[in-house]
Amino acid sequence: xxxxxxxxxxxxxxxxxxxxxxxxxxxxxxxxxxxxxxxxxxxxxxxxxxxxxxxxxxxxxxxxxxxxxxxxxxxxxxxxxxxxxxxxxxxxxxxxxxxxxxxxxxxxxxxxxxxxxxxxxxxxxxxxxxxxxxxxxxxxxxxxxxxxxxxxxxxxxxxxxxxxxxxxxxxxxxxxxxxxxxxxxxxxxxxxxx
Numbered sequence: 161x162x163x164x165x166x167x168x169x170x171x172x173x174x175x176x177x178x179x180x181x182x183x184x185x186x187x188x189x190x191x192x193x194x195x196x197x198x199x200x201x202x203x204x205x206x207x208x209x210x211x212x213x214x215x216x217x218x219x220x221x222x223x224x225x226x227x228x229x230x231x232x233x234x235x236x237x238x239x240x241x242x243x244x245x246x247x248x249x250x251x252x253x254x255x256x257x258x259x260x261x262x263x264x265x266x267x268x269x270x271x272x273x274x275x276x277x278x279x280x281x282x283x284x285x286x287x288x289x290x291x292x293x294x295x296x297x298x299x300x301x302x303x304x305x306x307x308x309x310x311x312x313x314x315x316x317x318x319x320x321x322x323x324x325x326x327x328x329x330x331x332x333x334x335x336x337x338x339x340x341x342x343x344x345x346x347x348x349x350x351x352x353x354x
Contacts (some may be wrong), residue, residue, distance in 0.1 A: 163213060170209040177201025186266035188288040192273055196237070204236030211235070223332060230329035231342060238322035239349040244269035245315045246354070248306055260299040266291065270318060271311040272302060278309035319350045 181198045184190045211232030215225045247262045248271050262269050268291065276287050283305050290298030306312055326346040333339050 163216065166209055166213055166216070170205055173201050173205045177203075177205070181267070184268055186292050186294060187268060188276060188291040190268035190273060191277075192270065195268060195270055195273055199237060199240040200233075203240040204233045207236030207239065208232035227329050227332040231326045231346075234322045234326035234329060235346055235349060238319045238326060238346065241270055241315055241319035241322065242350045242352065245271055245312055245319065246352075248272075248303055249312050260296050260302075263290070263299060263302060264294050264296050266294050270315040271306045274311035274314050275302070275305040275309040278311065279305050316350070323347060323350045 177198055177200070180194075180201060184194060184198065208229045209232070211228040212225050215228040220228070244262065247259060247269065258264075263272070272287070272291070276284055279287060283301075286298070286301055287305055289295070290302060323346045327343050330339050330342055
């Protein structure tokens with residue numbers, strides 16, 4: 161597969177991801193599978209294209225290109241889930257953006273999806289209302305539900321699993337300083353605070 165084809169396919173997939181995300185805006189019925197489809201098409205595929213293209217342009221063999229594609233895909237998932245955790249777990253000064261921006265924009269991210277699935281009916285109904293209206297005044301209610309449901313821990317663990325998957329994809333490559341740097345990047349993607 162050549163560079164232009166990879167770029168064209170990636171661009172198309174990202175556009176599909178944007179449309180898919182728009183279809184889920186302010187939709188409290190968005191589940192984890194739908195969320196993962198969105199981040200695969202918006203973030204993970206971009207990371208996978210970058211790592212595959214780097215290998216391809218360096219003249220790597222097909223097995224190396226495939227390993228780096230798998231690495232990039234898993235890294236993209238890890239990065240995006242960790243980023244979505246920060247929207248509820250960080251502070252504005254550290255994060256560099258307002259907390260609750262995803263909620264205000266109607267984005268259903270993993271911490272909120274998990275909280276909704278693990279809340280009682282009354283809390284779930286209130287979360288639905290907040291999501292449907294993009295009610296930032298409801299952010300404390302959302303954060304409390306996320307805390308009670310263990311949703312940040314769950315989401316962090318999912319991000320960590322994807323980071324481990326990214327590192328595992330590198331096992332097909334000979335160990336060197338570049339592979340070590342890629343391992344470090346996978347670890348950083350889930351340990352960052354901004």
